[in-house]
Amino acid sequence: MTQTWHADEETLRAWADGTAAPVPAASLEAHLLRCDECRRRMATLAPSSTGSDVVRRWDALADRIDRPRSNPLLRLGLGTPGLRTAWLAAVLLMLALPALAATTGVRVPLMMAFAPVAPLAAVALAYGRDAEPAGEIALAAPTAGLRVVAVRALLVALSAVPLGVGGALLAGLPTHVAFGWLLPGAAMAAVVVLTGTTRLDPALVAACVGSVWAVGVSWPAASRRVPADVVSDLVASAPIQLTALVVALGATALTLARRDTVAYRRTA
Amino acid sequence: MGEVHDGWSPEEGYAAWSDAQLVDAVGASDRGALHELFVRHEPWLATRLSRRCADRALVDTAVQDTFLAVWRKPQGWRGEGDVAAWLWGIAVRSLLHQLRPRANVLERLRNLRSNPATSAEEEVLARVEHSDVGLAFARLSPDLQAVVQATVLDGLTTREAAALLGIPSGTVKSRMSRARTELREALL
Amino acid sequence: MTTTHTTTGTLLAAGALTKRFGPLTAVDHVDLALGRGVVGLLGPNGAGKTTLLRILATVLAPDEGSLSLLGMDPARPSSRTEIRRHLGYLPQSPSLYAGFTPLEMVDYVAILKEHTDRDWRRREARNVLEAVGLGDRMHKRIRTLSGGMKQRVALAAALIGSPDLLVLDEPATGLDPEQRIALRSVLAETADRGCVVLSTHNTAEVAALCQHVLVMDRGRICWSGTPTDLAAEAEGRVWESDAEEPTALRSWLTGPGRRRHVGALPAGTTPAVPTVDDGYLLVTRLSR
Numbered sequence: 001m002t003q004t005w006h007a008d009e010e011t012l013r014a015w016a017d018g019t020a021a022p023v024p025a026a027s028l029e030a031h032l033l034r035c036d037e038c039r040r041r042m043a044t045l046a047p048s049s050t051g052s053d054v055v056r057r058w059d060a061l062a063d064r065i066d067r068p069r070s071n072p073l074l075r076l077g078l079g080t081p082g083l084r085t086a087w088l089a090a091v092l093l094m095l096a097l098p099a100l101a102a103t104t105g106v107r108v109p110l111m112m113a114f115a116p117v118a119p120l121a122a123v124a125l126a127y128g129r130d131a132e133p134a135g136e137i138a139l140a141a142p143t144a145g146l147r148v149v150a151v152r153a154l155l156v157a158l159s160a161v162p163l164g165v166g167g168a169l170l171a172g173l174p175t176h177v178a179f180g181w182l183l184p185g186a187a188m189a190a191v192v193v194l195t196g197t198t199r200l201d202p203a204l205v206a207a208c209v210g211s212v213w214a215v216g217v218s219w220p221a222a223s224r225r226v227p228a229d230v231v232s233d234l235v236a237s238a239p240i241q242l243t244a245l246v247v248a249l250g251a252t253a254l255t256l257a258r259r260d261t262v263a264y265r266r267t268a
Numbered sequence: 269m270g271e272v273h274d275g276w277s278p279e280e281g282y283a284a285w286s287d288a289q290l291v292d293a294v295g296a297s298d299r300g301a302l303h304e305l306f307v308r309h310e311p312w313l314a315t316r317l318s319r320r321c322a323d324r325a326l327v328d329t330a331v332q333d334t335f336l337a338v339w340r341k342p343q344g345w346r347g348e349g350d351v352a353a354w355l356w357g358i359a360v361r362s363l364l365h366q367l368r369p370r371a372n373v374l375e376r377l378r379n380l381r382s383n384p385a386t387s388a389e390e391e392v393l394a395r396v397e398h399s400d401v402g403l404a405f406a407r408l409s410p411d412l413q414a415v416v417q418a419t420v421l422d423g424l425t426t427r428e429a430a431a432l433l434g435i436p437s438g439t440v441k442s443r444m445s446r447a448r449t450e451l452r453e454a455l456l
Numbered sequence: 457m458t459t460t461h462t463t464t465g466t467l468l469a470a471g472a473l474t475k476r477f478g479p480l481t482a483v484d485h486v487d488l489a490l491g492r493g494v495v496g497l498l499g500p501n502g503a504g505k506t507t508l509l510r511i512l513a514t515v516l517a518p519d520e521g522s523l524s525l526l527g528m529d530p531a532r533p534s535s536r537t538e539i540r541r542h543l544g545y546l547p548q549s550p551s552l553y554a555g556f557t558p559l560e561m562v563d564y565v566a567i568l569k570e571h572t573d574r575d576w577r578r579r580e581a582r583n584v585l586e587a588v589g590l591g592d593r594m595h596k597r598i599r600t601l602s603g604g605m606k607q608r609v610a611l612a613a614a615l616i617g618s619p620d621l622l623v624l625d626e627p628a629t630g631l632d633p634e635q636r637i638a639l640r641s642v643l644a645e646t647a648d649r650g651c652v653v654l655s656t657h658n659t660a661e662v663a664a665l666c667q668h669v670l671v672m673d674r675g676r677i678c679w680s681g682t683p684t685d686l687a688a689e690a691e692g693r694v695w696e697s698d699a700e701e702p703t704a705l706r707s708w709l710t711g712p713g714r715r716r717h718v719g720a721l722p723a724g725t726t727p728a729v730p731t732v733d734d735g736y737l738l739v740t741r742l743s744r
Binding site for chain 2: 016021023025026032033034036040042053058060065
């Protein structure tokens with residue numbers, strides 16, 4: 001709609017001052033809604049509400065909109081494809097295992113053989129380069145190294161572990177089976193974290209350790225030499241659990257002692 | 269930094285954009301477009317709000333909420349009518365929200381309802397200044413004028429007008445009917 | 457020993473710095489002593505610039521040699537962390553998470569740099585993004601930005617926290633001449649109090665951005681001086697003709713049919729006005 005008239009300066013000023021009479025004011029207000037020209041002139045005329053006020057109000061507004069929308073956990077890398085895949089894989093494994101074990105798994109101790117692999121995968125992927133949203137930039141930051149990797153691995157593992165335990169209990173598996181895989185899993189994960197401080201590739205080590213464990217635990221049962229529940233009982237037995245605990249603590253201590261080598265290793 | 273041309277993006281120039289283009293750009297998270305929209309519309313919005321509410325702090329908050337709503341929900345603009353009218357619709361409701369912080373859920377839903385485009389009344393009123401209607405309006409008591417302004421000009425519902433003016437809904441209705449009668453009598 | 461003029465002492469010192477990748481020696485006994493200012497590392501692709509910069513950014517450990525950054529030894533873990541608190545690094549091809557906005561990206565890098573105060577981060581992130589001309593785009597997803605803008609997001613991330621040592625691998629890639637000038641003024645602020653080391657294979661960038669040039673070839677620093685000195689290096693050793701010249705170390709075509717040569721000036725030839733390009737081509741050829 002083209003404008004046929006424009007408000008004069010006096011009308012605009014009176015309105016901006018708040019001294020305009022109701023009728024001219026009402027008329028002007030309706031006009032301002034559709035007249036860009038008069039809005040511009042009004043902004044330059046208004047004595048009180050312009051200049052510093054516009055700047056002040058914009059700064060206040062900018063402080064509200066310039067807040068990162070994603071939450072800190074996402075920004076730690078959970079939003080990256082690498083870690084999202086790790087998390088999804090861990091959760092799916094944790095959901096599938098108890099169900100499989102309950103429905104089919106009498107012959108192979110599924111839970112014991114495969115559940116400990118989930119933390120392993122989490123750690124290996126946390127070391128991966130695509131888990132880092134800032135890529136190589138992060139390597140030159142003071143926090144580069146073990147701290148970030150450990151937090152990522154913990155985030156993935158912690159969200160998956162309760163699912164595994166809870167799922168196993170719900171599926172009616174014995175308590176020692178539902179909990180028995182935790183320490184072996186932690187031990188192997190700690191070993192993989194430790195390899196991050198050496199020249200070895202954590203992903204490779206995780207794959208080797210995980211396969212050896214899975215085959216080692218399921219083989220005797222699969223070959224029908226030993227019943228599955230005997231294997232499960234053996235893994236859940238005190239000596240093996242204690243060994244796992246010692247390995248987990250030892251590897252963690254060694255990692256802490258060698259923590260400063262992590263950052264350099266990742267790029268060598 | 270700031271207003272100084274920095275040499276990074278020579279093609280820049282929001283000044284040439286229309287309001288509608290700016291709102292579209294805000295939809296694509298263009299912060300510069302929001303700033304341009306703010307510079308263009310904040311002065312008159314703030315002034316018009318101050319004419320409805322004397323408390324500067326409340327006006328400040330209402331202005332901020334208005335542009336925050338534009339930033340977060342630019343799709344509320346449907347591409348019809350004037351951007352300025354859409355902005356005013358948000359602004360006057362933001363002010364209302366300030367005046368009535370404990371509005372119930374139902375009313376908040378009502379506030380979310382589509383904002384009125386420029387009403388036919390406003391077009392009429394734009395031309396009434398020196399007409400008989402204008403004179404008749406000027407002769408109304410301030411109480412009645414305020415009710416007519418809130419309902420007809422600002423496009424508020426009876427309940428919203430009641431909240432803005434701080435009087436019961438029933439009073440708004442009775443004053444509106446009295447204003448109507450007086451206007452009719454003055455014009456006959 | 458390659459030294460830049462310093463008034464406040466040496467911020468970056470290296471002695472016989474060496475890095476090998478299998479049979480390849482990427483950085484070969486490099487000596488450096490750099491003070492305040494912008495230093496350009498100029499050299500052909502594969503000269504070892506990126507490897508040297510990654511060592512200076514504490515991302516890569518050298519095989520041999522000594523290194524001191526901001527007066528500290530990066531080989532010691534605790535001082536390495538301390539160096540990184542005052543270090544900004546722009547990798548050669550920065551990988552940024554495309555799902556973030558520039559503001560979130562810079563904010564995240566600030567978290568990695570141990571800045572815990574949210575308001576400080578917001579203010580600083582906004583400042584550095586405005587400094588690289590992304591103020592209007594700081595809320596767009598990085599995936600929607602052009603390659604040059606992504607480069608500038610990474611540059612902003614390097615600038616956050618006002619580092620004293622800025623290591624930039626090809627920061628001017630994809631910038632037009634006007635943007636190069638904008639980059640220069642951004643770097644000038646850091647150069648006033650600290651050391652900026654950047655790499656490039658473009659002589660025009662060196663002339664526009666740097667106070668000091670190091671020419672690198674085959675893992676070694678083969679020349680050092682100001683951009684003007686580099687051009688002056690070819691003084692009386694550059695000429696133009698229509699034919700091939702047997703005495704030229706290097707010849708290339710300029711325009712239709714004309715050839716430009718650097719090397720020993722043949723008798724009776726008028727030398728051309730030397731450019732930084734001429735000097736660079738001459739010193740890299742002489743070093744071989």
